[in-house]
Amino acid sequence: MRVDVLTIFPDYFAPLELSLIGKARTTGLLDVGVHDLRTWTHDVHRTVDDTPYGGGPGMVMRPEPWGAAFDALTPVPPDDLDLAPVLVVPTPAGQRFDQAMAHSFAGEQRLIFACGRYEGIDQRVLEEAATRMRVREVSLGDYVLFGGEVAVLVMLEAVVRLLPGVIGNADSLTEESHANGLLEAPLYTKPAVWRGREVPEVLRSGDHGKIAKWRRAQSLLRTAAQRPDMLASAAPETLDKHDVAT
Numbered sequence: 541m542r543v544d545v546l547t548i549f550p551d552y553f554a555p556l557e558l559s560l561i562g563k564a565r566t567t568g569l570l571d572v573g574v575h576d577l578r579t580w581t582h583d584v585h586r587t588v589d590d591t592p593y594g595g596g597p598g599m600v601m602r603p604e605p606w607g608a609a610f611d612a613l614t615p616v617p618p619d620d621l622d623l624a625p626v627l628v629v630p631t632p633a634g635q636r637f638d639q640a641m642a643h644s645f646a647g648e649q650r651l652i653f654a655c656g657r658y659e660g661i662d663q664r665v666l667e668e669a670a671t672r673m674r675v676r677e678v679s680l681g682d683y684v685l686f687g688g689e690v691a692v693l694v695m696l697e698a699v700v701r702l703l704p705g706v707i708g709n710a711d712s713l714t715e716e717s718h719a720n721g722l723l724e725a726p727l728y729t730k731p732a733v734w735r736g737r738e739v740p741e742v743l744r745s746g747d748h749g750k751i752a753k754w755r756r757a758q759s760l761l762r763t764a765a766q767r768p769d770m771l772a773s774a775a776p777e778t779l780d781k782h783d784v785a786t
């Protein structure tokens with residue numbers, strides 16, 4: 541997978557050298573380019589923002605640098621938009637990012653992330669970009685950040701860990717929260733007793749059938765307690781008849 545990130549704060553992406561994303565880059569599973577948007581400015585102050593038409597708070601990112609950056613990153617217009625890169629634009633006004641969207645992005649050959657700042661990006665940038673890329677306006681959640689960089693780091697981590705070969709044990713991808721529509725069961729490790737608190741006996745029984753059943757029940761209980769909304773929207777096959785019977 542090829543990922544390009546456009547930002548006025550390229551240093552935000554130094555963490556991409558670390559941990560599993562860093563390993564994915566060194567093993568060739570992931571190729572990342574971080575680009576300073578000011579590269580595509582030409583005035584002495586390298587200006588990327590201006591006041592909003594119609595008034596309103598703050599500043600808006602000017603279209604020209606974005607247009608020139610996209611020209612450089614996507615020089616050849618696609619024959620078929622379905623084969624074009626996905627342009628991910630973090631914004632409070634976007635579709636909520638979730639595990640399903642992470643899986644969708646993980647299936648792409650190329651992702652381009654546009655990190656806005658100030659109050660956002662001139663709308664014409666997204667309109668013009670949609671002629672040569674599949675534009676996805678995405679929000680992390682119902683709160684307001686200073687810009688798109690942190691959102692891109694979160695989305696990149698969620699996507700890259702789904703790439704084949706990035707996580708050693710692929711089983712962990714199937715058992716984790718949101719992978720099967722439920723929250724994961726509680727986790728325990730050594731010591732068996734810690735400050736008077738014992739690990740549930742079933743987990744030390746060696747009976748894998750009982751352990752799986754216990755974990756399933758704990759997942760349902762945890763989801764009902766922490767995220768009843770997930771249970772309400774869970775696909776029927778997520779809640780099989782055994783769950784109700786036990």
Ligand SMILES: N#Cc1c(-c2ccc3ccn(Cc4ccc(CN5CCCC5)cc4)c3c2)n[nH]c1N
Pocket residue numbers: 596597629630631632655656657658659660661678679680681682683684685686687688691
């Ligand atoms: N993903 C994600 C995000 C973001 C996010 C993502 C990208 C940018 C670019 C700039 N900002 C800052 C900003 C944006 C809008 C407002 C609202 N204003 C009211 C009048 C005109 C706009 C204020 C601050 C961003 C925030 N915030 N929360 C998420 N889940």
